[in-house]
Amino acid sequence: MNTRPRAAATPDGLDLRGSTTLTIDLTKPVRQEPAKVEQSGGRDVVERLRSDIVSSVFEPETRLKFADMTKRYDVGIGTLREGLSQLVSEGFVTLEAGKGFRVAPVSGEELIEITEHFIELEKRAITDAIAHGDDDWESHIVSSHHRLNIIEKLSWPERIERHSEWVQRHREFHESLVAACRGKWLFKLRSLMFNQLDRYRFVTKMAPQGLGKEKFEEHRQIMLAALDRDAEKASALIEHHIRDTSERARTML
Structure with a gap:
């Protein structure tokens, strides 16, 4: 009687008796998981x-x-x-x-509600950021404003041609102001509100009053207040900046 133990099969039922070498073809790409x-x-x-x-x-x-x-x-x-x-x-x-x-539809009533919520969130966020921001935070504000100002100081036709760039740099500047905010959920909520307001801002993208020089000066003043660590002044400037921009958009809906 042959008493030699039988080789175990692999989990998928493959009998490896007598097998001594396992060959793997490394030239074939590894399939990425669909999930x-x-x-x-x-x-x-x-x-x-x-x-x-x-x-x-x-x-x-x-x-x-x-x-x-x-x-x-x-x-x-x-x-x-x-x-x-x-x-x-x-x-x-x-x-x-x-x-x-x-x-989703847009309406003047919704814009007013979004504006009020965003103002409160943004004021809280910049107050916290001013209290805890470091040198890197300040440097980021300066550099993001510089990038924004490159477009804002152009002529009106040139600004219109680069409007999509302005939108991105405008977002980056406002995010730099609150980047040192420690509240994770506060930052998430203000980002959601910012996206909603940006949607309404696009209504004014071709209107001269929508991208006026006075709005660009407001950006500079907000930057200076943040760098001076004047939370009260920065909050007041931001509230005026947001409320005025939203009101311009509301009149054009």
């Missing part, structure tokens, strides 16, 4: 969708059709649906039973 690809694609499509809505690529109340959107963003329906659902929770998109997703 990770989907998660990465989901984050990307949310950011791109939000940006397109904020910048009025999709105007208020526009129906967002899956057939068009999957081609535009090169993602599957599942990923697109998840992204749109997140933007519903942020207030940029609405979902109606039997009608699908649409870009």
Whole structure:
């Protein structure tokens, strides 16, 4: 009787009796996990969708059709649906039973409400940032204002041509002012409100009164107040800056 022990099989049932060498072909690419690809694609499509809505690529109340959107963003329906659902929770998109997703409408009443919330959040954030900001925080404010001012000192036609750059640099400047704020949720909430206000600001992008020189001087004054560590003055300047800009946008809705 043969009493030699039998070789164990692999978990998938492959009998390795008599096998001495396992060969791995390292020339073949390693397959990336689908879940990770989907998660990465989901984050990307949310950011791109939000940006397109904020910048009025999709105007208020526009129906967002899956057939068009999957081609535009090169993602599957599942990923697109998840992204749109997140933007519903942020207030940029609405979902109606039997009608699908649409870009959220705009109104003067909503703009007033968003403005009031943002002012309170921004004042609290810059007060905390001024109390705890270091030299790097100050340097970031100066450099971001310099980048913003490069565009703001151009002629009106040149500023219009570089409006998308101005929007990004304007955001970077305002974020630099509150970057030293320690409240994580405070920062998240003010960022959400900033995105909502940016959407309304795009209404004024082609109007001379929407990008006036006096608004650019306000940026400089806010920067100086922050660098002087004058929280009360910085808060007052920011409140006027935000409220005035929102009022201009409201009259044009």
